[in-house]
Amino acid sequence: MGKLAAVTCESVKPYKDRERLLGDGDGLFLRIRPQGTKTWLIEYEFGGKRKKYTIGTYSREGAPGTSLSEWLLHGRLSLSQARAIAGNWKDARRAGHDPVAEWEAQLAREREAEAARKLAEEAETARPTVRQAIDTFMARHMAGKKSAPAIRYRLDRLADHLGERKIGDVTRKEVIDALDRIAEGQREGRTAKQLAGEVLVQAKRLWRFAEAREWVETSCIEKLTRKDFDARPVKRDVILRLDELAAIWRALDDPACCKSDPVTIAAMKLLILTGQREREVTDAEWTEFDLDAGLWRIPATRTKKERAHLVHLAPQAVAILSELKKITGQARHVFESPLCPGQALYGRAVNNALATLFARGALPNVTRCVVHDFRRTLISRLPDLGFEPFIGHKIANHVLPGVLAHYNHNGYEAQRKAALEAWAARIEALANALP
Numbered sequence: 001m002g003k004l005a006a007v008t009c010e011s012v013k014p015y016k017d018r019e020r021l022l023g024d025g026d027g028l029f030l031r032i033r034p035q036g037t038k039t040w041l042i043e044y045e046f047g048g049k050r051k052k053y054t055i056g057t058y059s060r061e062g063a064p065g066t067s068l069s070e071w072l073l074h075g076r077l078s079l080s081q082a083r084a085i086a087g088n089w090k091d092a093r094r095a096g097h098d099p100v101a102e103w104e105a106q107l108a109r110e111r112e113a114e115a116a117r118k119l120a121e122e123a124e125t126a127r128p129t130v131r132q133a134i135d136t137f138m139a140r141h142m143a144g145k146k147s148a149p150a151i152r153y154r155l156d157r158l159a160d161h162l163g164e165r166k167i168g169d170v171t172r173k174e175v176i177d178a179l180d181r182i183a184e185g186q187r188e189g190r191t192a193k194q195l196a197g198e199v200l201v202q203a204k205r206l207w208r209f210a211e212a213r214e215w216v217e218t219s220c221i222e223k224l225t226r227k228d229f230d231a232r233p234v235k236r237d238v239i240l241r242l243d244e245l246a247a248i249w250r251a252l253d254d255p256a257c258c259k260s261d262p263v264t265i266a267a268m269k270l271l272i273l274t275g276q277r278e279r280e281v282t283d284a285e286w287t288e289f290d291l292d293a294g295l296w297r298i299p300a301t302r303t304k305k306e307r308a309h310l311v312h313l314a315p316q317a318v319a320i321l322s323e324l325k326k327i328t329g330q331a332r333h334v335f336e337s338p339l340c341p342g343q344a345l346y347g348r349a350v351n352n353a354l355a356t357l358f359a360r361g362a363l364p365n366v367t368r369c370v371v372h373d374f375r376r377t378l379i380s381r382l383p384d385l386g387f388e389p390f391i392g393h394k395i396a397n398h399v400l401p402g403v404l405a406h407y408n409h410n411g412y413e414a415q416r417k418a419a420l421e422a423w424a425a426r427i428e429a430l431a432n433a434l435p
Contacts (some may be wrong), residue, residue: 246430
């Protein structure tokens with residue numbers, strides 16, 4: 001059989017009705033299909049079986065690279081490259097090897113290795129960083145919750161130190177080091193130990209979330225406590241006397257003492273009269289109120305425990321809201337921000353106003369407090385007015401403990417109404433009395 005020439009490979013024409021084969025020796029053939037496609041074919045016998053194997057298509061330029069494997073993987077072979085492969089495979093057969101079987105086995109190994117590499121890459125991509133885990137946690141667990149901004153702030157402090165680390169690779173020591181650095185920060189001349197403790201609480205929630213999704217095998221920080229960072233939470237136990245509440249009320253009505261705007265003053269008074277949470281008051285909308293009936297219906301979406309709540313408004317509270325309606329009645333929010341029209345009063349604005357009263361010396365005989373202490377005071381002092389202790393908890397939308405929660409579903413609305421009316425009347429009487 002004569003050898004092929006490059007010019008023949010280029011110029012050979014196909015048969016119209018069948019394949020055309022041009023031999024080159026060592027079992028190598030150039031196959032020309034009727035549509036003109038030219039491929040290299042090696043035919044040989046091994047182990048009593050005849051084999052035909054296509055090694056690539058014809059190309060005058062050939063494949064890049066220097067090895068037979070590179071040429072075979074490329075698949076576009078010149079005449080000289082096809083000859084080299086055919087000669088190599090002939091030597092392999094003489095040595096007792098089946099070149100096609102060995103080549104296909106090599107391809108299979110390479111495919112398996114490539115698949116394993118891709119799986120490893122996908123697995124690595126699927127392992128989120130701390131920052132990505134925070135984003136997912138916030139989107140799935142915290143979306144729409146009023147506490148979301150505060151939780152995000154604390155987790156972002158952790159992300160400042162560990163955000164780009166894969167959460168599954170983060171060690172307990174790394175978290176401790178990050179918390180120690182957070183605790184060393186300063187805020188108004190004080191260390192940030194409390195912030196470090198708050199970050200730890202949210203980090204533990206994040207790691208439990210990651211463990212449930214198998215991003216980490218087990219949480220490496222579950223056993224850490226705030227005590228490990230000298231960051232025990234400051235437990236507030238301030239309970240004001242009724243005369244102290246009356247003193248605050250008087251200060252709110254005195255323009256010489258209180259420079260706050262009418263909206264903020266009204267919000268603080270409603271906090272004193274109803275015992276509701278700060279954001280539940282400041283985010284209130286006019287659609288929630290029936291002033292004629294003296295009722296305030298807080299939807300479940302705006303309460304801490306996501307339980308709708310009914311608040312009875314004493315006449316004093318109705319009067320405050322009626323006056324406020326002259327200012328914000330056309331707005332969506334009852335306590336519309338004087339600085340940002342269309343938005344509710346900033347959640348901390350009322351507390352800041354109270355702090356300003358203390359800073360100005362307007363409350364010299366009042367225990368230093370925050371507005372949340374009004375809530376604790378109402379719950380604690382209602383029994384002094386002759387009401388059962390649990391009535392205060394019902395007013396505050398607390399879940400009663402133990403068996404009471406399971407069996408006692410009475411709303412005690414009449415008692416709650418009477419208690420809030422008596423509470424408002426007592427505050428008003430004391431405020432109007434001579435100090």
